Amino acid sequence: MLITVLKKYKITPQKSLGQNFLNNPEAVNKLIAFIDPSDKDVFIEIGSGLGTLTFPLARKVKKVFAFETDSRLIKVSEELKQDLKNIEFINQDILGLDLEEFIAGHLQPGEKARVAGNLPYYISTLILFQLLKIKSYVKDITVMLQKELAMRIVANPNTRDYGSLTVFFQVFTDIKIGFEVRRDSFYPEPEVDSIIIKIIPLSKPRIDLSDYDLFLKLVKTSFAHRRKTLKNNLKNLDEIKKDPQLIHSLFSSSGIDPGARAEALSIFEFKKLYDALMEIR
Numbered sequence: 001m002l003i004t005v006l007k008k009y010k011i012t013p014q015k016s017l018g019q020n021f022l023n024n025p026e027a028v029n030k031l032i033a034f035i036d037p038s039d040k041d042v043f044i045e046i047g048s049g050l051g052t053l054t055f056p057l058a059r060k061v062k063k064v065f066a067f068e069t070d071s072r073l074i075k076v077s078e079e080l081k082q083d084l085k086n087i088e089f090i091n092q093d094i095l096g097l098d099l100e101e102f103i104a105g106h107l108q109p110g111e112k113a114r115v116a117g118n119l120p121y122y123i124s125t126l127i128l129f130q131l132l133k134i135k136s137y138v139k140d141i142t143v144m145l146q147k148e149l150a151m152r153i154v155a156n157p158n159t160r161d162y163g164s165l166t167v168f169f170q171v172f173t174d175i176k177i178g179f180e181v182r183r184d185s186f187y188p189e190p191e192v193d194s195i196i197i198k199i200i201p202l203s204k205p206r207i208d209l210s211d212y213d214l215f216l217k218l219v220k221t222s223f224a225h226r227r228k229t230l231k232n233n234l235k236n237l238d239e240i241k242k243d244p245q246l247i248h249s250l251f252s253s254s255g256i257d258p259g260a261r262a263e264a265l266s267i268f269e270f271k272k273l274y275d276a277l278m279e280i281r
């Protein structure tokens with residue numbers, strides 16, 4: 001069916017846009033069941049492609065805002081949507097959109113959006129960070145990700161996969177792992193397998209942070225060079241560069257070992273470093 005549509009409309013999938021279309025009805029059904037949609041839900045779909053997920057989802061929910069950057073695919077989807085009046089296709093690069101403004105303008109006050117998507121792999125991490133920023137307006141986010149990326153999100157400390165992404169997701173969200181989707185479920189076949197996960201923003205983060213951006217910077221700088229110690233990485237924080245002596249206070253007041261590596265720190269230990277940084281800056 002998918003390949004017939006691509007041929008009929010003379011569409012060659014664009015690798016540079018991460019166009020690996022889901023081509024396995026069983027996987028689509030499982031994905032819809034895992035999303036667990038209801039008729040009150042308003043969905044934002046990221047990268048709707050040829051509507052493989054959009055159409056079955058729209059049959060079960062109030063509204064789907066389907067974002068797709070490739071206008072060729074929007075044109076075809078508009079033709080294929082038949083009687084489905086609750087889909088709005090939006091020809092827009094999701095990274096160029098102010099999602100907070102979009103939600104404020106399109107949802108009822110207090111109403112939370114649900115997000116779904118088989119994400120374009122080349123920008124999955126950027127999209128996830130963008131979604132984390134609007135977490136208070138979002139009920140949940142069900143996404144298909146490259147398996148390696150999903151493993152990084154759910155990693156444990158002291159493993160190779162544990163990194164800044166893991167820390168941010170652990171602070172702000174719960175993660176439910178859905179199921180694996182093998183590479184031969186897509187056309188064209190990607191070089192990696194995929195996993196579907198559901199990200200559920202917590203109403204209250206696991207640690208209190210008044211300056212989210214500072215925490216983000218602290219964690220990213222801690223992991224900048226994974227083989228370096230925390231002390232050597234954190235020397236590069238602007239706050240420390242201004243007064244290099246402060247690095248000693250950072251570790252003494254947090255109680256964190258300056259010789260440790262970032263991958264050994266739990267989110268609660270990062271919070272201790274963050275509190276110390278707030279004090280000294």
Ligand code: SAM
Nearest residue numbers: 017020021022047048049068069093094118120
């Ligand atoms: N949902 C479809 C499916 O499951 O078959 C398509 C998934 S495909 C992995 C990712 C889709 O995201 C492609 O259709 C691609 O054109 C679109 N895309 C790529 N970059 C985008 C961006 N910056 N903003 C919105 N959509 C984008």
